[in-house]
Amino acid sequence: MFSLSQKSIYGVLAALELAKRYADGPQNSRCVAEDHGIPCNYLEQVLAQLKRGGIVNSFRGSQGGYALARSPQEILVKNVLECLDGSLSLVSDNKSTVLDFFWHDAQTRIEAILDVSLADLIVATRQYDNVVSYSI
Amino acid sequence: MFSLSQKSIYGVLAALELAKRYADGPQNSRCVAEDHGIPCNYLEQVLAQLKRGGIVNSFRGSQGGYALARSPQEILVKNVLECLDGSLSLVSDNKSTVLDFFWHDAQTRIEAILDVSLADLIVATRQYDNVVSYSI
DNA sequence: TTAATCCCTAGTGGATTACTTGGGTATAAA
DNA sequence: TTTATACCCAAGTAATCCACTAGGGATTAA
Numbered sequence: 001m002f003s004l005s006q007k008s009i010y011g012v013l014a015a016l017e018l019a020k021r022y023a024d025g026p027q028n029s030r031c032v033a034e035d036h037g038i039p040c041n042y043l044e045q046v047l048a049q050l051k052r053g054g055i056v057n058s059f060r061g062s063q064g065g066y067a068l069a070r071s072p073q074e075i076l077v078k079n080v081l082e083c084l085d086g087s088l089s090l091v092s093d094n095k096s097t098v099l100d101f102f103w104h105d106a107q108t109r110i111e112a113i114l115d116v117s118l119a120d121l122i123v124a125t126r127q128y129d130n131v132v133s134y135s136i
Numbered sequence: 137m138f139s140l141s142q143k144s145i146y147g148v149l150a151a152l153e154l155a156k157r158y159a160d161g162p163q164n165s166r167c168v169a170e171d172h173g174i175p176c177n178y179l180e181q182v183l184a185q186l187k188r189g190g191i192v193n194s195f196r197g198s199q200g201g202y203a204l205a206r207s208p209q210e211i212l213v214k215n216v217l218e219c220l221d222g223s224l225s226l227v228s229d230n231k232s233t234v235l236d237f238f239w240h241d242a243q244t245r246i247e248a249i250l251d252v253s254l255a256d257l258i259v260a261t262r263q264y265d266n267v268v269s270y271s272i
Numbered sequence: 273t274t275a276a277t278c279c280c281t282a283g284t285g286g287a288t289t290a291c292t293t294g295g296g297t298a299t300a301a302a
Numbered sequence: 303t304t305t306a307t308a309c310c311c312a313a314g315t316a317a318t319c320c321a322c323t324a325g326g327g328a329t330t331a332a
Contacts, residue, residue, distance in 0.1 A: 001144065001220075001223065003138070004227060013234070039292085062307040097145070098261055102252075102257065141321090198330065198332070199276080201278085
């Protein structure tokens with residue numbers, strides 16, 4: 001019923017990567033793309049959009065690349081998604097129905113689920129890796 | 137970022153209408169469509185899909201129409217949405233990423249938000265109407 | 273018999289998605 | 303100063319999906 005766009009999936013993945021390497025300075029987009037099997041030129045477009053949204057900074061020239069504009073604690077998954085695919089709005093505003101209140105409430109609760117910082121995500125991926133390792 | 141399809145919006149609206157009139161026997165689709173400003177032929181297609189999904193029954197001929205296949209208590213909003221637009225799957229299954237566990241968790245929590253029966257929805261719309269009435 | 277209703281298929285214009293292509297421009301390092 | 307390395311940008315595109323519209327056919331109660 002709902003699904004994430006490929007763009008958003010790539011975007012969060014790239015943002016997480018930049019978060020992991022936050023201390024190491026800018027990362028070039030080609031490496032990030034190759035690491036995650038993302039078409040290189042397409043990822044550039046995604047990163048450009050994240051830049052326009054103030055989530056990422058870019059540095060040109062050799063040794064250039066992309067870096068988070070703020071710390072991983074300050075960037076939420078929701079921010080990335082909203083930047084790339086617009087804000088979550090379950091129903092269009094122009095037609096109103098008797099269920100608007102219900103959809104609006106659902107929307108608020110879904111947004112809350114996505115209030116997770118990149119820093120939290122890093123921790124979560126580590127925990128998940130541990131679980132997987134132990135279970136093997 | 138995500139949004140509901142028009143089909144789902146119409147579908148839940150129609151299901152709610154059939155729930156409200158559950159005791160009155162089958163309702164014809166044209167009336168339901170006109171009541172909610174839904175294109176008549178399109179709603180028929182939506183109802184046909186709900187029928188194939190076992191959510192609704194249909195009765196042909198004059199005095200025919202559509203009725204819920206089960207009581208309003210037994211039909212969830214999630215059921216209607218899944219019938220019309222497939223199951224909620226945030227990410228495609230063929231490509232796996234380090235974030236699959238996160239998206240999967242989010243998915244489960246979103247599904248929980250939609251575990252609301254049509255009977256609950258009726259109650260909720262009444263409560264909402266009361267709030268609006270009092271606040272005027 | 274007839275009017276009402278569901279049933280079914282096909283078509284369609286517009287939008288969106290997920291890219292690809294092919295350059296241009298700034299910058300660090302040689 | 304040259305050059306390699308990156309980002310920057312615009313256009314095109316095949317495929318798919320969406321939200322209908324159109325137009326008949328089949329069944330049933332009255």
